Amino acid sequence: MIRNYFKIIWRNTIREKQFTFLNILGLTIGITSCFIIGLYVYNEVTYDTSHEKGDRIYRINQSYIWGDWNDQYAATGPNVAVALKADAPEFEKVTRMLSIGSQNMRNKSATENTNIFKEEGYFLAEENFFEVFSFEFIKGDPKTALKEPMSLAITQETASRYFGNEDPMGKPLEVRKSDGTWDTFTVTAVLADVPENSHIQFDILGSLSTIQKKLQNQNWLWAWTGFGTYGLVKEGTDVENLTNKIQAIPPKWAARTTERLFSQPYEEFTDGKEWKLYLQPLKEIYLSDTPNEHAFGPNGNPQFVKLFSAIGILILFLCSINFMNLSTARSSKRSKEVGIRKVLGSDRNRLIKQFVLESTLFVAASTLLAIILTQLSLRGFNAIADKELSFIPLLMNPICIGIIILFIFILGIAAGSYPAFYLSSFQPIETLKGKVTSVFKGKNLRNGLVVFQFTISIALIICAFFVQKQLAYTSSLDLGLIKDNVLQIHNIEQLGDRAETLKAKLEANPAFTHVGKSYGIPPNVWSGDKYRAFGPENPAIHFTDVRTEGDFLDVLGLTFIEGRNFDPDRIADKYGVVLNKEAVKVLGWGKRDAYAADSPVGKFVAMTNESADKMEVLGIVEDFNFSTTKEKIGPLVILHQDNDKVWNYGRGRTFLAARLDPKGVENSRNLQTLIEGIEKEMAQIDPSILFEYSFMDQEFEKTFKSEQRMAKVLNIFTVLALIIACLGLFGLAAFSAERRIKELGIRKVLGAKVFELALLFSSEFTKLVMISILLASPIAYLLVNEWLKDFAYRTPIDIWVFLIAAICAIAITLLTVSMQTLKAAMTNPVDNLRTE
């Protein structure tokens, strides 16, 4: 019997090529999408699962004391680990990582200076780091690798970068210091490259003991928030209790920091807010919403994971619906077979089994094709989504194979059950007499399914439109500064005092209109501190601050609304500040219309209550975007580069920004020559410094990288969902054409024109799509509205986008059914009427 089923399924498959093609194509696209999304989601949710003691590792987060205290902050000061070790014996180990920014390194034995690399993945880690995390060692001892000062544990890839095929163990590597001299480190361990699905991504780990002296002096600090603190709890620890217990630590240990650093008692600093410590399980770190970033590697976006999971499931739904629709639409053909089989003695169960077997085979064939297609398209997807997904290793895994087989059965049964029950319910006499009235009973359901498919597709189209619109909107925003034609030269801090030499050279170059030095460049101005309007009664408020010189403000093209810029000829200006409008408002000095009566210029801001620390306001600038345009512009203090009243955390990176005269660089070759010229000049000053540059407009673009990536992926799946829906519609139209051919023939005999018939026929489907548009619009509106909430500057939800989506959908519908329409409308009525 089974052989007979296979035979008839196979022959049906061959005979009904169009049906088979539509079905397999739809299923294959659907399953492929589902596989790719599945791989993506699997990859996202299995971060940090390879650590041996992973289920006992927690990251210690704290309240975001530099902003909204309700948010969690993944970084802590050095003292948190000290306090936990002292007060919480439940921790078997507590370890710290420290982010100190990228470093320039070279292999000491290589004589040439060209062998310098900028290491972005360079962090310091505590001695016991590898006893908590199980990163794979190739050479060296996990227990002692980071024990001694000036030790480096490097990954294999890094090792080959500096040492080629030589054994790096015990060899020296040099790290450039800010004064231009080099520190010599020793390689103590070689690790396998860090797996892609780890939230900690490093190339080189230096021993934290390297900065022992500094650490000993500042181990009490809670404000030096460059540390990641991780704890390994003892087995059987009740983490909830432990979390409650460690809430006692901040009041006890952080008070010293608030008193000494901010001159405030703990209670005044917290001001009624809770300074909390959180224990975040290792496996939840990567996909956490708060904190949503950290210094040691990537942080996933839980929204994307949810969004794509939903899209994956929807696409699977769409292709199952397609299958059902096409199968039942074909029922007039299959009904005869059902009738004969029933007359020859088949009962309903056997027919159901046959049809379910058929759909399962379809699904199995499509799954095989999908596996191939997934493998083929994965590289493209990886490029777009910036991922390193791979399918083949998973396919070797028996559990995965099991899941795929289960998937085939479930999808086969799900997609096949409705057609099976529907087709097997036919009464044999009716089907054999050709009176298949019951065949049409499923029409409403089929139409409903098509409406459902198109609702999803249209909603996706509208969402995709708005995502694009929002991205276009943010990139065309008036930022308050002129972001185009600004060349940024990096690593200026390594030039030390010689930076002025380079600056003078650039200023002399007619290609540049303005040149300025700065310690932070929009959109990457992040650092901040607490400032207040001078006076003991005024509250300290978190401000973003940036250290720079007057020339840089000219480069940015900021608008001064009050006062003046820094003047290099006035020595006192080094303790002056320039505020943005928002800062004036936050300090309580009124909005712009109040300036005339009571100008903020000449007032003072300060970090403490000491009158020696106060700084005079020199000028007020119009608000401008100094960080991401996702957020509203916050208060900003612009400090003079030589201001030593504000503690500068090691000064950090310095840039020279130069505004290009657009006339001077008319083409890219000019620009290239110009940049090479600067590189040479910098090399003349100090050949050991890495030459790096970027453009400000590109940096602004980069802040939307993840949104742009999401938009691309969303576009792809929107198109796929639409294709699947169109396949369903095509099938339905083919069925309808077959069913209505007699009706259309009669109409034609009675005098209907081809055009009228085409209109009549296609209106059946445009009606369905119109309903879908009506259903999809509010759904899409809600989704878009929700998504836009993440942005401070939102594109308006215009009605014309909905109209365009509607017009597109109808056009696509007409195109999809056009072939069937013409076929139905143009055939000679005599042919059709004679068959009856």
Place this chain on the structure above:
Amino acid sequence: MLLQLNNISKWVHSGGQKVFLLKDINFWVHEGDFISIMGPSGSGKSTLLNIIGMLDGFDEGEYSFLEESVHRLKEKHRANLYKQYIGFVFQSYHLLDELTVKENLEMPLLYKKIGGSERKALVADMLDRFNIVGKKDLFPSQLSGGQQQLVGIARALIASPKLILADEPTGNLNSKQGEEIMEIFKQLNNEGVTIIQVTHSEKNTAYGSRIINLLDGSIV
């Protein structure tokens, strides 16, 4: 007695009124009969045949087949009964287009769960008997109407039924093919198979032993 119908009626409701498809049919068949049911279009011939074949139900009356009361049987038993004893032949043959001649013949045996080797033997027998061995691997669409009906009859016969129900078996055939088919029925009847045919053709009734005339659902 092979089967007996007592006061069988069947009706539908149309426009609030009962419309009788069959009314008070009394009818019996002995083994070895060759009965022709005649009557104009809409007189209920096919309905009667379907009721006899247990493909259709009725609203009133009693039907016994080989001493079993069909109207009291459950669906499954009824199906078993007709599977075992009744073969159907249709006006438009109703062969499965996707299966070859051989496979079409095999189908009823599959549903009776007859083993492979026996199936092969029975199919070979039939092919032989109807002289269609050469056509066994062809699909229905590759055969003429008469040949398709031959396969249809062979398929009806393969499970050795006691009764063959034929609904206008020659309706789609030309007169020469029709005669051939009727000759086969005659011969089968001579071999002891009971046959009930629905027909429009006076000529076909000549092959039978008894004629039942239907008009508006009643026997006249």
